[in-house]
Amino acid sequence: DVVMTQTPVSLSVAIGQPASISCKSSQSLVGTSGKTYLNWLLQRPGQSPKRLIYLVSKLDSGIPDRFSGSGSETDFTLKISRVEADDLGVYYCLQGTHFPYTFGAGTKLELK
Amino acid sequence: QVQLKESGPGLVQPSQTLSLTCTVSGLSLTSNSVSWIRQPPGKGLEWMGVIWSNGGTDYNSAIKSRLSISRDTSKSQVFLKMNSLQTEDTAMYFCARTSGGWGQGVMVTVSS
Numbered sequence: 001d002v003v004m005t006q007t008p009v010s011l012s013v014a015i016g017q018p019a020s021i022s023c024k025s026s027q028s029l030v031g032t033s034g035k036t037y038l039n040w041l042l043q044r045p046g047q048s049p050k051r052l053i054y055l056v057s058k059l060d061s062g063i064p065d066r067f068s069g070s071g072s073e074t075d076f077t078l079k080i081s082r083v084e085a086d087d088l089g090v091y092y093c094l095q096g097t098h099f100p101y102t103f104g105a106g107t108k109l110e111l112k
Numbered sequence: 113q114v115q116l117k118e119s120g121p122g123l124v125q126p127s128q129t130l131s132l133t134c135t136v137s138g139l140s141l142t143s144n145s146v147s148w149i150r151q152p153p154g155k156g157l158e159w160m161g162v163i164w165s166n167g168g169t170d171y172n173s174a175i176k177s178r179l180s181i182s183r184d185t186s187k188s189q190v191f192l193k194m195n196s197l198q199t200e201d202t203a204m205y206f207c208a209r210t211s212g213g214w215g216q217g218v219m220v221t222v223s224s
Binding site: 001047048049050051054060092094096099100101102103104105106 | 147156157158159162170171172173174206208210211212213214215216217
């Protein structure tokens with residue numbers, strides 16, 4: 001199975017400051033179609049996960065452009081340009097290229 | 113508006129079979145794929161399997177021998193059946209559309 005390694009495990013950020021989360025995969029996530037099926041999700045406390053980004057860098061509808069995704073092959077990053085209180089929760093990366101699909105262990109974003 | 117909602121028993125006895133239903137609205141199962149994902153209390157996410165828009169399925173090999181996913185397109189429902197449940201199967205179970213959108217989840221406890 002593809003192992004998704006997320007760092008850091010937790011992140012303490014002040015409102016208005018930037019944040020960055022890394023996700024590294026144990027093998028390339030480029031699929032046979034040439035597309036890279038790497039997603040980012042946010043699970044707020046007590047809620048189900050919500051997808052923020054798909055195909056490495058495409059924002060889902062309604063997701064503010066404070067969020068951005070980048071990367072290629074095995075190395076991916078989620079950046080928040082200016083953290084807001086609504087951004088708190090656990091962020092997961094998810095690869096959808098190889099079966100079984102696998103998640104990172106999560107990064108907990110807290111307010112400083 | 114796309115909605116997914118899981119339903120099923122909250123308590124299952126060890127060695128018994130779990131049956132869950134995911135009822136969707138605002139989307140057609142013949143043009144969308146739906147996955148099942150679970151999350152043990154306080155832990156990360158595990159992808160279980162998917163039913164594709166053409167009715168085909170793929171499963172996580174770790175639980176493939178115990179798992180079955182099916183659907184009734186006329187009722188807009190996706191079903192999960194997993195047998196030989198053990199205490200480690202205690203988790204929140206989610207259904208999610210591959211192209212975005214998760215249900216609220218249903219908590220399943222395996223206990224005698």
